[in-house]
Amino acid sequence: MKRIFIIVLILTTVGLLFREWFYRNLVTYKSLGLRTNYSATNNKLVDYIDASVDKQADTDIEQIIKLGLSITSGQLNFTADKNDIDPNKLISSKTAHCVGYASFFATTCNYLLKKYNLSDRWSAKPQVGQLYFIGTNIHKYFDSSFFKDHDFVTVENKETGEIFAVDPTVNDYLDIDFITYAK
DSSP states (O other): OOHHHHHHHHHHHHHHHTHHHHHHHHEEEEEEEEEEOOOOOOOHHHHHHTOOOOOOOOOOHHHHHHHHHHHHHHHOOEEESOOOOOOOHHHHHHOOOOOHOOOOOHHHHHHHHHHHTTTTTEEEEEEEEEEEEETEGGGGGSSSSSOEEEEEEEEEEEETTOEEEEHHHHHHHHOOOOOOEEE
């Protein structure tokens, strides 16, 4: 019994420590298309984003993405219920499903890109897509319309085409920053 406990403890520890590596190597996201990209027009949303920024000195794209993820997970709580997807409304409702998470993050990220004068080179785009586990589309195994797709965000360099992909919902629950994206 002691041996089984130690094995379970070791496997759990390895799984937690290397969850990002496992997730990135086992799960791939593919886009089915773009969702609406909102601008931050609500003063409460703008004030919330600005208040979450601590005179950020390091404004490279990865730090801005991580800051956007932190702001998003600090504001939203997941719900499977029908909900708003406009970040200007989510700032008050504070609950969202994956569409709202992606929308809120993309709006936050685009606001930060503009704030740090990077919006000429970078743009965040909410994507509707599907997840593939070891090459197999997992959505075909669910009958519920709730699981027919999943939203995530790509942050793309307009000049070079470099893309960073993130899933704000997975980030909120598993603290995984970047995901694997296949065009």
